[in-house]
Amino acid sequence: MVQERQTQGKAVCWTLRLWSVAVVSMLLLSTCFIVSGIVTYKFMMDKPSRRLSELHTYHSSLTCFSEGTMMSEKMWASCPNHWKSFGSSCYLICTKENFWIISEQNCVQMGAHLVVINTEAEQNFIIQQLNESRTYFLGLSDPQGNGKWQWIDNTPFSQNIRFWHPQEPNLPEEQCASIVYWNPLKWGWNDVFCDNKHYSICQMKKIYL
Numbered sequence: 001m002v003q004e005r006q007t008q009g010k011a012v013c014w015t016l017r018l019w020s021v022a023v024v025s026m027l028l029l030s031t032c033f034i035v036s037g038i039v040t041y042k043f044m045m046d047k048p049s050r051r052l053s054e055l056h057t058y059h060s061s062l063t064c065f066s067e068g069t070m071m072s073e074k075m076w077a078s079c080p081n082h083w084k085s086f087g088s089s090c091y092l093i094c095t096k097e098n099f100w101i102i103s104e105q106n107c108v109q110m111g112a113h114l115v116v117i118n119t120e121a122e123q124n125f126i127i128q129q130l131n132e133s134r135t136y137f138l139g140l141s142d143p144q145g146n147g148k149w150q151w152i153d154n155t156p157f158s159q160n161i162r163f164w165h166p167q168e169p170n171l172p173e174e175q176c177a178s179i180v181y182w183n184p185l186k187w188g189w190n191d192v193f194c195d196n197k198h199y200s201i202c203q204m205k206k207i208y209l
Contacts, residue, residue: 064209076209080110085206086125091115092202093129093136100176103137103200104152112204114139116151123163123187126201132181137200138189140177142169149177164189 064078079090094106104114116139117123130136139152147169149157165182169191176194179201181187192198 062207078207078209080204083204084125084129087122088206090204090206091126091129094200094202097197097199099197100137100141100194100200103198104139107200107202110202110204112202113152115201115203116140116153116155117163118155118161120163127179127181127187130179130181130187131199135178135180135190135192135198137192137198138177138179139203140189141194142172142175142177142191145172145175147172162189163187 061081062078063081063083064076067075067077077085079085080092083090083092085091090112092110092112094103096106098106100114107113114137115126117126140149140157141152142149149169151157163179165180165185165188168189169177171191174191174193176192178190178192178198179187180190182190
């Protein structure tokens with residue numbers, strides 16, 4: 001009888017220990033999950049705050065607007081004042097003529113880069129902002145003059161996304177791309193000398209809040 005009680009007592013102790021281990025493990029897992037969620041939330045909230053802070057070093061004021069069609073989808077997006085909004089980006093038409101490299105540096109000083117065109121819709125939006133008598137630098141260049149065009153933000157240059165005028169690009173010495181209106185062809189891309197002075201288009205990502 002005594003031996004049987006001792007055996008039962010040991011079994012109860014082991015059961016209690018197993019339950020204790022299980023409870024402690026669950027508490028640890030729950031704590032890790034909560035901490036992970038807090039860290040992720042803080043990171044997601046801090047990221048736009050950091051970008052807003054960075055933009056305020058370049059721009060004195062921003063314009064914010066709601067996006068989305070339903071209440072559950074609505075969010076706030078921001079662009080610097082006087083920049084145009086389209087898709088997930090903000091655009092600025094620079095009407096001071098400069099070399100390609102200086103135009104890019106000017107964009108960088110505003111937290112942006114020369115425009116990278118990825119879709120026909122984006123191209124159509126941009127040309128609505130342009131003056132038909134002017135030429136505008138794009139963020140597209142062929143530094144070696146060997147036909148290997150590359151975007152300034154390292155976006156792969158897709159042969160499916162191109163809007164060159166017929167027979168362009170045509171000179172290896174013309175290593176920078178522009179967008180220009182030719183009658184009757186209308187708007188299209190053209191290769192030009194990088195040390196020519198033209199207008200330009202800057203682009204930056206929107207800030208989402």
